[in-house]
Amino acid sequence: MPDVRTESGRAGLEAMVNDPGGAVIGLDFDGTLSPIVTDPSAAWIHPAAPSALIRLAEVVRRIAVVTGRPPGTALALGDTPEGPDLVEVPGLVILGQYGIERWEGGEITSPPPPAGLTKIRAELPALLSGLEGVTIEDKGRALAVHTRSCPDPDAALEALRAPLVELAAVNGLVVEPGRKVLELRGPGVDKGKALKELLAAERARSVMFVGDDLGDLAAFEAVASVDIPGVRVCSGSAEVTALAEQADVVVDGPDGVVAFLEDLLKSIASREQ
Template sequence: MRANTTDGLKAIVADPAGAVIGLDFDGTLSPIVADPAAARIAPGGAEVLTRLGGLIGSLVIVTGRPAAVAVEYGSLAAVPGLVVLGHYGLERWEAGALAAPPVHPGLDEARAGLLALVAGLDGVRIEDKERAVAVHTRQASDPWATLEALAEPVAALAASAGLTVEPGKLVLELRPPGIDKGVALDAFLRERAARSVLFAGDDLGDLPAFAAVRGSGLPGVTVFSGSPEIEVEADLVVDGPTGVLELLSSIADAIEKETAG
């Protein structure tokens, strides 16, 4: 554990009202599964977040999924004070209300183009997120070779439709430009006048949020919960969603102990 990690965790425990804890969903709270529609929060996850949400200033999930889907798949509607920033920050769910901009006009072109690109490719599937669209190769016979073969035509399609490509583990997602998890997290930290921050993620799309933690000037902790397939510089590396929930539980334990003392 790095020295700044210890400082960041101490700051969260000493001043929980000023803390922002940010989390990705897939691979961080929910195990990665072959079918994204089958993803659900790890056992005990909703209970851990409910406990933590009652102890800290701000708890936020920043995900590429639609915000309402993350709330549903995580059974998170009752977590106190939770904010979910979906589609990398385009959507905001808070206290049961969802705010979102109009759908990008290039998405119809992107959907049609992706369907044409993957026609006849066994195991390749399209995930329509309404405000983004993704192509997954996890179930292809050679997932990484298929992803590499699709990278250039998908990039060309995104450029034509006025979208950007967000790469991840065996997925290429086309989404509106100008927003990422770093932009979303940075704005949230300023909105909440944060005094410390932790962000946990598992994929390439989480790297801008890690950068936002480092660039915030706050006592901060970055937590990587992914696989060795992706090399990420983080303050802590934990074993998937189980490790994330164990860390969050230990933070809650420490806050309660500090408060009782």
């Protein structure tokens, strides 16, 4: 197992190993289960991740993917050329669009999209015109503006921040920053709230959340605030350091996440023998 930096993280990991049947494991998708790539539609899941999650799902209480992606997109990107796919994880729950959409057992439930989204969808192209490399990802109930393909992604992100915040506010939405992306979405929803609701529904006795981006900070805060042992795992990157500063464990990207899950499985199996 990688180094666990905090006492609370060690207690959380020990609780999961000793009582896996009470554990809920939540994971982000992009940058955690899949690599960060220039084209978001090509962010395929790590080929070994579904297999590890399938085996974990057989011993823990629940596996949940908590993502800004729509559930259907996460499932589509969860296909692997060889071996099992994400959809095959037993009892999997996908809390998409920061928790506003829920996929379980082949069915998606969600409220209607935010009212202001239609107006923003019409106005956004004109606001972005002339900015080389900026792309819009339409998530159905949110719009993500990506600058990763720009000549200077960070400068483009900063130039767009204020006008996008203003556009979102006028239309009753908020802006969620991420790795070379600003997402316009409805207020009042975040990964922390989604994770807390899941933990309560599952009556979890321990929790782990694995993430890589600013949107995962709320989930880390949820792990720290609930009254059960927990461990926060950061899929590390040079682009986002705020998450690593709060993490109990830092691993090296999706490869490190899969290796960590495999180590967890080995520890559980060794304990049960």
